[in-house]
Amino acid sequence: MSVVLFTLGGTIAMAGAGPTGVVTRLTGAELAAAVPGLADLPLQVRDVQAVPSADLTYRRILDLVAEAGAAVADGATGVVVTQGTDTLEETAFLADLVWPHPAPLVFTGAMRNPTLAGPDGPANLLAAVRVAAAPAARDLGVLVAVNDEIHAARYVRKTHSTSTATFASPNAGPLGHVIEGEVRLLTRPARHAPLAVDPDRLANTRVALHTVTVDDDVALLDALAHGRQGLVVAGFGVGHVPPAFAPALGALADRMPVVLTSRTGAGSVLRHTYGAVGSETDLQRRGLINGGLLDPYKAKVLLRLLLAGGADRAGVAAAFARHG
Template sequence: MPDKKDPIVCSAAPDQRRTVLVLALGGTIAMTPTSAQGGVTPTLTGSDLVTAVPGLQDFEVTAEDFRRLPGASLTTGDIVELTHRLEQADREGVHGVVVTQGTDTLEETSFLADLYYRGDMPVVFTGAMRSAFSAGADGPANLLAAAQTAASPQANGQGVLVVLGDQIHAARHVRKMHTTSPAAFHSPESGPLGHVIEGAVRLHHDPSRHIGLIALPVNPASRPPEVDIVTASMGSTGVLLHGLEKKLSGLVVAALGAGHVPDTWVPRLTALATEIPVVLASRIGTGPVLTSTYSFPGSEIDLLDRGLIAAGSLDPYKARLLLGAQLAAGAARPEIAEAFRRYA
């Protein structure tokens, strides 16, 4: 879809304005009812979103319709192309970029963008838990706070950020923790980086970002490596692991507890790890995978000795993105293991 630019005329004096580019990808924030059954779909443009928000007159805002999709339909190729646009905006001297999208995948898209994005210009992802025509729609307030963050010099060099409910999160830490609550996003391991209060950005600590960990693919349309997740559960025999070496380029195991699987999984995982990179993460989503505490068959010591790669504190979904990005860059298993060690 070609980019469409809709400049928003602001009334503030030129010396008070900072330039903010809004890249609209769709999602609940852009959804309105389109059927008699009352369901919503993304229909609003980036210009529609921006013009509906009082308070953006402090900035010189340009809106582009980059995609118009539900969050569940975004792909890694979309985010690679988005990151190319972010780096172009950085070169153009834009002060900050806001990305609006669906919250279903926001924690993943922002994380992937953070892996690739090498600039210092603030990049802020935001969305909404309630559609634009719902009572108490949260999209306008989230968009305003995101723009205030993107325009703030304090956000320079902080990596990709996520702003919802006036909280500022690092993309690599944030998680969606509730299916419907407007306060769905949290950083359970670190807490928020800061808050937007009375329009001002207040950062509480430095995220110590890993700048541009992975080289950005030149061709966004190239087919990404096939990487997937298999989740361990009590009594599972691991039947879904059978033959995956013929279907996948890499695998993430969402393990029990601190990195454990049923002993019935061990032979299949051992064989898989000789064919493709297999990353060991925890299905819990908070806390690291251990490396040296338990030693029973199927424990973290056992599995790491069999060639699996520890995900550190990355949850399975973000571990999958890091593994896929490494494979897309042509990394071999030792380089992949080192990348997870560095990121952890």
């Protein structure tokens, strides 16, 4: 049994300097050849599309998931995806929401490109391949392997712009570690049933995200929501907004699903602690859907997939109760 590697570019594949900085140049075979110990593991390499992670789309990731699924159907033990880290927390979560297989699908990348001292890409790739090949990693959905840590895609976040320890799971911690080449799992969260998505309908489904700030302009909401089918609000703390926002968000919730999250990046939106205008209790009374532990970026991914799958408001609320 072998692991299949799909490469999408990003810092892990950069080498050499162009006129404006380092550029993506390394193929998957070149990446693999540069990793000590990787030659001992059966690996099939498939270069997909070398693009910055900011240029990835839902459709590209869904197509990749389908290709990865085909590789598993053909006998692959697991699949590894390399990409830029900027959007990895979103793309991995998107893949996790639709990945139906017991085989591991493992995302990884790098913070230091190969032109720098101490690039982390080779170690991350080796760890990811080991995780994808490990029987212990089966039935965990999509994983992120970085810095010898194993994270669930549903929990992981990029928390620092340059640190090699940027990926963390603030609400849960890592699921395990790679220690002396051995995959050690510490916990096994239950998986959710995969979502069904119509890619053609997805293209016409758009969700907006607004992060609330001090002395914010409530007039921005209508403009932001125009032409969208849903809205995610990243509120203060446990899910609060300025009082002037409450009726405006309530009016939007009458037209479309509006999901309430926290802009803090960790912790849950509360449900029934505070009662002032603009509090979590007030906003839920006005029809907003509680995002629970999901951060705003993951909530946006989930909401768009749900709407593209035809979910009504009750279906959206039920899904957020499960995933959040």
